Amino acid sequence: MHTQQIDRRTAITSIGVAAVAGAAALSARPVHAAMLADEQTGFDPATNRYTLPPLPYAYNALEPAIDEQTMRLHHDKHHAGYVRGLNKALDHLDAIRSGSEDTSLIKHWSRELAFHGSGHRNHSIFWNSMTPDSGSKPEGAFADAIKASFGSLDAMLAQFNAASKSVEGSGWGWLVYEPTARKLLVMQSEKHQNLTIWGVVPLMGIDVWEHAYYLKYQNRRADYIAAFTTIINWAGVSQRFAAASS
Ligand SMILES: [Fe+2]
Numbered sequence: 214m215h216t217q218q219i220d221r222r223t224a225i226t227s228i229g230v231a232a233v234a235g236a237a238a239l240s241a242r243p244v245h246a247a248m249l250a251d252e253q254t255g256f257d258p259a260t261n262r263y264t265l266p267p268l269p270y271a272y273n274a275l276e277p278a279i280d281e282q283t284m285r286l287h288h289d290k291h292h293a294g295y296v297r298g299l300n301k302a303l304d305h306l307d308a309i310r311s312g313s314e315d316t317s318l319i320k321h322w323s324r325e326l327a328f329h330g331s332g333h334r335n336h337s338i339f340w341n342s343m344t345p346d347s348g349s350k351p352e353g354a355f356a357d358a359i360k361a362s363f364g365s366l367d368a369m370l371a372q373f374n375a376a377s378k379s380v381e382g383s384g385w386g387w388l389v390y391e392p393t394a395r396k397l398l399v400m401q402s403e404k405h406q407n408l409t410i411w412g413v414v415p416l417m418g419i420d421v422w423e424h425a426y427y428l429k430y431q432n433r434r435a436d437y438i439a440a441f442t443t444i445i446n447w448a449g450v451s452q453r454f455a456a457a458s459s
Contacts, residue, residue, distance in 0.1 A: 275444055362396045
């Protein structure tokens with residue numbers, strides 16, 4: 214298999230935590246390097262465990278769209294909790310493999326791995342989906358793909374906003390790249406890990422758990438989503454599209 218094919222396949226499957234771990238362990242492959250660089254998964258091959266990366270900007274940088282207190286709690290408490298949960302699940306699965314714990318709880322720890330692993334991954338993408346300097350709208354191949362998949366940028370954002378607003382309970386709204394059809398889709402996820410198509414590459418995500426917006430917006434999820442659209446990191450999202458579709 215050609216090296217570039219391997220790189221691309223590895224990148225496409227990188228929505229899975231195992232693939233992220235494997236990608237870091239195998240190191241220096243250009244496509245997923247580009248994709249993972251902005252996600253800052255904090256994976257340390259030396260310890261085989263994850264760490265919480267810092268925010269890519271100051272806690273108050275997204276004011277007034279998202280307030281400083283929400284960002285501090287969200288990153289330092291909630292996201293940190295998912296990193297701890299992910300590492301804890303890995304510890305217990307290690308113990309099960311080594312025989313120091315029996316296999317009766319493997320279903321529980323496998324679920325924990327998916328929940329916390331996705332929680333960590335999702336938040337890493339979320340922080341990088343936003344920027345204080347939203348800048349210009351999509352251009353070039355990314356703009357073309359949006360038009361081909363949705364008709365227009367406005368139509369994509371309308372679907373993204375509506376999907377995000379209508380997530381049942383706690384979850385996420387996503388813009389993703391579906392590599393087998395080479396097109397973009399808007400998707401939801403419930404909790405962190407439910408409702409996806411395996412293999413899609415997340416390009417942009419909004420956290421619609423109440424912890425993401427309740428301090429400032431209370432029950433007005435739609436207002437929070439509207440504010441999010443003013444701080445989208447279009448340059449970063451375009452980069453992720455380029456990496457996923459190359
Ligand atoms: Fe969150």
